[in-house]
Amino acid sequence: MNTLSDLTLPLGKPMANTVTAPPPSPIEVQGSSNEEALLDLARQVVNDLLARTGIPITVTLPAQYAVVEERVRATVATWDVGDIPTARLERYIVSGIQLGAVGYAHTALETQVLIGLYTVCGLSVDDGECDAGALAEFAIRLQTGRPQLLPILDRFAEVLAQMPDFFNVYLATTVLTDSLNFVNSTLFEKDLEGMQMRPAAGQYPQYKRARNGLGEVFAAYIWDKFSFPDVSTIIQALPDAIIFLIHGNDILSFYKEELGGDTKNFIHDRARVTGKDTHTVVRELLEDVVASVHSARAILEGEEREAWERFMAGYISFHLVTPRYKLASLIEGGA
Template sequence: MLAVMSPISSNLATVDEIVPDPHVEIKTLIRGFLDASNYQSPRSPHDAELRRKLAEELTSWPADIKPALIAKIMDGSCVYAETTYGHTTHEHRYFIALYTACLMYVDDLGERDLDAVMRFTGRFARGEKQPDKILQRLAELLGSAHDLWTQFGADAIISGTLDAVTAMYIEFTTKDMVAKPSATRFPYYLRTRAGLGPPYIHFIFMKEWRATPESYLQVLPDMEHWTLGTNDILSFYKEELAGETNNYVHLRASAERTSTEEVLRRLVEEVLDSARRMDALTYEDSKLTALWRTYMQGYLEFSLSAKRYRLAELGYQP
């Protein structure tokens, strides 16, 4: 409960001045999730060279891109690479940061040139040059994925990116769509494509780490589910404050004919269950266990570092 103090009487609040917090249940569920995840900040260091190189790259981007967007892209991309993929080489981290920057740009581009977003995959498949400079940079980046990741991993990064750009277009054109009660699988279907799960999961496994994927293939579904679900949980508070309803929780609530709070509660349990399965699946492989735990804590650190999530209002710091 939040007590709102009268500007006239700052020492005493009447019963009428006590107003309920409409987000108290959401805050409680998010706090419970973070507590159950045993978050302990790795305090990942800043990578000065990574930031220098990305800043240099961004200076070559079109001048009409708003400075505020450039600053948001710069900080978000670097922090993500530093926290979540700190175990990788500098070359890998730069790829991931630049890739993230390009996808953040695509997300913004949909508001200005939706046709360019819609036609990206077709042009990529035909080997055509993208008319938008940053989309062309993304296409070139995908072309070098096999240099850094295994055949299986690079293929997943490329196909997952094409899936995601297509799904972003769908999200832009269906913002006001309400999920039908019988479409209970649709929210998950859209989320797994738009959420860039495969690329960001496969970024974890460098080609130099293990040459083939059979030792970690079976953990990928739970690792992806944990990542996407964690993002849904930790971003939901700021989305509710902004009045956003075209997200996974709202779509699922509509399809399942229940409240968003109930969906969030179920999602917290599902994601924590994926984390428990990850612990069990990696138990006999100490290197894989270490990689999973490092990734998990790094991803939580990134989420808490992202000011846009507003999790500091819940009492959490990176």
């Protein structure tokens, strides 16, 4: 894993390169000048997000990182994962460790390990390691306690069964139901690839993103039951946490996905139904994410608020330490 030099932005201090220029016209990414225009836009949006929310950035590995890594790797080493190639499994393991240890560094150590293991399973589903037949049977086999049709799905079921040990009943159930939505969405996603997006289906992109984004799962993970047994102290902030998670990821992924020509994402779906260009959509999305951050801050108090702040910093840091997001060039290049 590549590590980055320390880069810290104090809470509430605007970044020097924050730009408030009007939205650019649509740009097709082809040729160096257009790539530079994309880089400028992505840099503006990411830096605006950081400046307007005051989320601090500390790109250093947490002290417990090595312990989380050791425990996740030790557990996965005991797993039967079927035919998943070693190289691909390693990518899932690294991502799981990074998300658990960096994104959720404020939680209990064992919670971080569980999040890492969940991520390994989730990425295996998301990246096509499971055939349609096995995914179609996942929910019913989980309900009836029967073995899954693929070893990695058995591992996924085992991880899900541990959620009540780490989260209160409401959040543990939320993790389960959102995971089932995710598997169901993944199952039918390929069948829907050629579907024409109708302009009248304005709510469909959000519906789709809510089901394939695991936003409820990773929002639930912010507040484990060891520190937050009472769901009433955080439940009103969950909708904002979900928006921050899924659409924050959309913004932080925008640069790499545009460079890669990826159009199978929320930003392009929303552009299709609204008739707007993707650059306008990503700026509108920025407004939604900034609003969600401040709304959750107004709702949460005490330790719940502190956990929210620490999570947001960890979530941004996770994207920074993960090379595939290419965020270091956006922030360092604009500084």
